[in-house]
Amino acid sequence: MTRRLDPGAGWYGEFLRRDPEGMRACLDGVALPPWDVLESLLLDLPGAPGSTAREAAYAAGLRAAAFAVWDVRPEGARELRSQLAAAAGQRAAAEEAVRTLTARLDATADPERAQTLSRELAWTHDDAARAASRQADLQARLSALPLPAVPRQRTPFPTPRPASPPAAPTTPQPAPHEPPPTADPTGATLAGAVPPGAVPARVAPAAAAPAGAVPPGVGPVGAASAGGARGAFVDGLLMLREQGRSGEAHALLCEAARWPAGELPGLAEELGHAGLAADWATLLWEAASLPPDRLAAAAGALGEAGRQDDAARLLRQGVARPAVEVAATALALGAAGHDRETRALLEAYVRLRTADETAALARHDPHWLTPRLLRAARALSANRHRDLAHALRAAGLPAA
Known part of the structure; x- marks a missing residue:
């Protein structure tokens, strides 16, 4: 090869x-x-x-x-x-x-x-x-290895990652020395290396759990049995954590991040009660790579359930995505009437990105985005508002 x-x-x-x-x-x-x-x-x-x-x-x-x-x-x-x-x-x-x-x-x-x-x-x-x-x-x-009395089982192997880069974050590659590559226990330090121009890709979980290893019912289901599905998911996750099967636990979290948006608040509660707050943080990170419409739905569901901090964190993690995807997320939030989450997303973008990048975001729907971005900048500081207004004028967009 x-x-x-x-x-x-x-x-x-x-x-x-x-x-x-x-x-x-x-x-x-x-x-x-x-x-x-x-x-x-x-x-x-x-x-x-x-x-x-x-x-x-x-x-x-x-x-x-x-x-x-x-x-x-x-x-x-x-x-x-x-x-x-x-x-x-x-x-x-x-x-x-x-x-x-x-x-x-x-x-x-x-x-x-x-x-x-x-x-x-x-x-x-x-x-x-x-x-x-x-x-x-x-x-x-x-x-x-401890199965000498039976024919040797073929050990599962990791499934390939998609060839496309992850949706979030799509930030420039760090300098080669930042951070250092992950050390391979065999002596090769190959795991963390990324070619020039690439971004860190989410790694698909390695071996899938053997049949029957994870309790049934850990996937999304209808509303009538949603609570049971969440409980089964948490029980399965606890079992995997107790057995040190962290790769399979990560696979479950990746799957749960793609459950219907309405399931997420309840899942957050279940994980919190089980002492798995760190796993909820990982699930939120994975959810930040959802397509814009589903990301907006997830943030909206969390906000409606009173989990505004979770919604805001989810959206902050999404602002490193390409401007076209951030714009689509903001528009989807606005169309669904999630004004608080729209403000949270745009304020995070204004705070974490440069004025020129924010002006570039406004190009995707100047009439709708420009006034909201200016309000977000004004809410942060007068200097931020002035810098954005200047960048908008330089880009040929209305700054009033």
């Missing part, structure tokens, strides 16, 4: 630049590459549309066959346990960093500082998701 890639560009070039020894270890068969490394290289492969999915399935099969042999070596179980402990430590550290950065982002009023924190937060979320993905993959491989 690497013979078909440019060693000076894309993911392959970035991996070689950041960790040539780790990449060489994988190429020489001294170490098995993590799935997200293979996945990233696959995204760079030239070929016809649809070929990536076929090649990803083929690569996943080869990798499964490779670690079916690799893991049964005399030192295999010990190595897996060591790597699993390292992945768990990386996930815990990344999740703690996410909480710290989120609090700092919420507290800052400086646009440049907010952009820096948003970029760092995106990378840190990516680190946490990658560590959770690896933890689930390693746990599945380790669990398959």
Whole structure:
């Protein structure tokens, strides 16, 4: 595969630049590459549309066959346990960093500082998701080893990520040294590398839970049994947390973020009562990548349920998205009569983005957006209002 890639560009070039020894270890068969490394290289492969999915399935099969042999070596179980402990430590550290950065982002009023924190937060979320993905993959491989009396089970492998970048955040790539790449327990520091121009992508959860591992009824259902579904979801999440199956827990949170908007307030209550406030914060982060209409619906539902702080946090996390998506979210909120959430979104945008970026946002519907953005700027400070009015005039838009 690497013979078909440019060693000076894309993911392959970035991996070689950041960790040539780790990449060489994988190429020489001294170490098995993590799935997200293979996945990233696959995204760079030239070929016809649809070929990536076929090649990803083929690569996943080869990798499964490779670690079916690799893991049964005399030192295999010990190595897996060591790597699993390292992945768990990386996930815990990344999740703690996410909480710290989120609090700092919420507290800052400086646009440049907010952009820096948003970029760092995106990378840190990516680190946490990658560590959770690896933890689930390693746990599945380790669990398959104590089964000598039965035919060896084929260990599940991670599902490929989509080729498109995540909807949020879409901030510029940080400098190569910020933050440092996630260390791979095998010695390769390949997990956090991102090619020039890319953004941290949410990592698809690694191994899916085996059949029956998660209690049934954890998906969205009709209103009549919504409470039962939420309860089953929380019970399943608690079980996975207690068993250290964080990758599968993250997969459930990603799924729940896409439940109908009306389910979210009740889910927040259930998670809070269960002591899973950190998981609710993760769910909100994942919900920030919903399409604009669904993001607006989620924020509106939270606001109507009296969870204005959650709605505002969800919208703040969405302001790093492209201007066209932020505009669509604001328009959807306005059309649904969610004026408070519309103000929260636009005030966050004015506070966290430059005056020129805010003027560019107004272009998507000058008649509707311009007066609201000016009111949002005035609510923040006279200087912010003056700067935006100047940027609007320079862009040829009305500033009154």
